[in-house]
Amino acid sequence: xxxxxxxxxxxxxxxxxxxxxxxxxxxxxxxxxxELGSILGISPAQIRKDLSHFGEFGKQGTGYNxxxxxxxxxxxxxxxxxxxxxxxxxxxLGHAMAHYPGFREQGFNIVAVFDNDxxxxxxxWSNLVVRDAKEMEQFVAEKGIRIAILAVPxxxxxxxxxxxxxxxxKAILNYAPTIIQVPEGVIVEHIDPIAHLQYMTYYLx
Amino acid sequence: xxxxxxxxxxxxxxxxxxxxxxxxxxxxxxxxxxELGSILGISPAQIRKDLSHFGEFGKQGTGYNxxxxxxxxxxxxxxxxxxxxxxxxxxxLGHAMAHYPGFREQGFNIVAVFDNDxxxxxxxWSNLVVRDAKEMEQFVAEKGIRIAILAVPxxxxxxxxxxxxxxxxKAILNYAPTIIQVPEGVIVEHIDPIAHLQYMTYYLx
DNA sequence: TAGATTGTTAATCGATTAACAATC
DNA sequence: TAGATTGTTAATCGATTAACAATC
Numbered sequence: 001x002x003x004x005x006x007x008x009x010x011x012x013x014x015x016x017x018x019x020x021x022x023x024x025x026x027x028x029x030x031x032x033x034x035e036l037g038s039i040l041g042i043s044p045a046q047i048r049k050d051l052s053h054f055g056e057f058g059k060q061g062t063g064y065n066x067x068x069x070x071x072x073x074x075x076x077x078x079x080x081x082x083x084x085x086x087x088x089x090x091x092x093l094g095h096a097m098a099h100y101p102g103f104r105e106q107g108f109n110i111v112a113v114f115d116n117d118x119x120x121x122x123x124x125w126s127n128l129v130v131r132d133a134k135e136m137e138q139f140v141a142e143k144g145i146r147i148a149i150l151a152v153p154x155x156x157x158x159x160x161x162x163x164x165x166x167x168x169x170k171a172i173l174n175y176a177p178t179i180i181q182v183p184e185g186v187i188v189e190h191i192d193p194i195a196h197l198q199y200m201t202y203y204l205x
Numbered sequence: 206x207x208x209x210x211x212x213x214x215x216x217x218x219x220x221x222x223x224x225x226x227x228x229x230x231x232x233x234x235x236x237x238x239x240e241l242g243s244i245l246g247i248s249p250a251q252i253r254k255d256l257s258h259f260g261e262f263g264k265q266g267t268g269y270n271x272x273x274x275x276x277x278x279x280x281x282x283x284x285x286x287x288x289x290x291x292x293x294x295x296x297x298l299g300h301a302m303a304h305y306p307g308f309r310e311q312g313f314n315i316v317a318v319f320d321n322d323x324x325x326x327x328x329x330w331s332n333l334v335v336r337d338a339k340e341m342e343q344f345v346a347e348k349g350i351r352i353a354i355l356a357v358p359x360x361x362x363x364x365x366x367x368x369x370x371x372x373x374x375k376a377i378l379n380y381a382p383t384i385i386q387v388p389e390g391v392i393v394e395h396i397d398p399i400a401h402l403q404y405m406t407y408y409l410x
Numbered sequence: 411t412a413g414a415t416t417g418t419t420a421a422t423c424g425a426t427t428a429a430c431a432a433t434c
Numbered sequence: 435t436a437g438a439t440t441g442t443t444a445a446t447c448g449a450t451t452a453a454c455a456a457t458c
Contacts, residue, residue: 009449010404010407014400015384018382018383022383022384032414032415043450043451044415045451045452046449046450046451048418049417049450052418056416058415058416059457060414060416061413061414061416061458062415063414063416078407079403079406085402092304095297095301096300099297102382106402108399108402146409147402170409171406173401173402173405178223179227179245189401189404193396194223194308194313197308197313197352197378197394198282199219199394200392201282201376202218202282203376204283204352204375204376205283211425213425238440248427248428249439250427251425251427253439253440253441254425254441254442264434264439264440265432265433265438265439265440265441266433266434266437266439266440267440
């Protein structure tokens with residue numbers, strides 16, 4: 001497959017996709033690398049180069065048909081389908097995520113929530129019930145879930161991640177404020193607001 | 206100042222800092238670029254190179270004193286002090302962040318929450334009261350706040366950002382699922398879980 | 411046709427890594 | 435001293451950009 005496309009290019013595709021969706025909502029039908037670039041603060045050449053890794057999506061003299069490019073990017077990113085995810089951790093953050101409509105709107109469905117706190121297990125969250133974390137492995141295996149969102153305390157994160165990987169999870173969106181180690185073939189993306197804040201304070205003052 | 210240090214180097218410093226804090230909690234006193242690198246999946250040479258932009262923090266033959274390096278990184282990133290922040294948006298996500306102890310633990314204090322929904326204004330959230338968004342500008346100006354967390358719906362984000370910038374905000378942590386434009390001298394960092402998920406699904410299957 | 415914009419090549423720029431003298 | 439690891443230089447690697455033929 002396209003295993004030779006740099007990670008950094010892949011990381012920009014979702015940004016392009018989001019911007020294209022924005023333009024579409026504004027009623028536009030056609031855009032250009034120039035327009036996309038100026039919205040994103042990226043050079044037009046880079047956008048064309050990035051897209052050229054996957055094919056030819058534009059028309060000389062015209063630009064890109066927004067709907068068509070969206071559909072192609074969705075295919076490339078494998079989001080031309082729905083993905084089921086589980087959420088581990090029924091704290092305040094887990095609660096916010098379970099109720100955030102944005103995941104579902106983008107085809108990412110949280111289909112189960114797990115926690116090990118007896119006072120949380122059994123709680124009903126809109127269309128979900130908080131389940132006992134003991135049932136996690138069986139659920140993942142039975143339903144063939146490959147994506148997990150980790151919203152547990154830092155000290156629990158590695159142990160939970162180990163269990164998830166063993167059960168068959170291949171992608172972890174980690175909200176726990178700690179680094180987790182996973183074997184080859186499993187991807188972790190870390191949501192780290194503190195790191196972003198510290199990056200910004202470097203430039204303040 | 207160190208305006209010649211690449212952004213990408215600055216972005217790694219918070220990761221180093223987090224890892225060093227982890228090692229310190231484990232009771233370690235000394236580490237090496239080798240050890241840090243293997244934890245983070247980064248080459249030891251890169252870690253030494255990154256640090257060398259700011260000075261000499263290690264000892265040949267020994268490595269780095271963890272406490273000392275932490276204190277130096279905190280100075281470099283300007284987190285050897287506390288920062289007051291405001292939070293805009295009192296929805297589920299805002300609620301979760303206002304109650305997340307991690308910000309305060311790292312010296313980032315949410316000192317006020319704003320919303321424009323009358324049913325939310327006046328709500329008491331632990332030690333905070335949800336305020337009317339109309340008071341936002343005055344609060345920022347009076348208290349000299351420079352950092353804002355944006356947790357409002359996508360359609361409101363740009364307008365709120367414009368108001369924040371006008372009032373004096375210099376750094377925005379944007380949780381709204383949209384791109385916001387700010388003038389030179391203002392920094393935006395975007396928390397974008399959907400982008401992370403789409404990045405990961407590229408590699409799935 | 412004239413104007414615009416793509417896709418791509420080659421040049422440039424910048425970041426990462428290898429290697430090693432210095433030295434603890 | 436012998437072993438280890440830093441800080442730094444130079445080489446390598448890879449990503450970005452400029453430029454332009456192709457063509458809509």
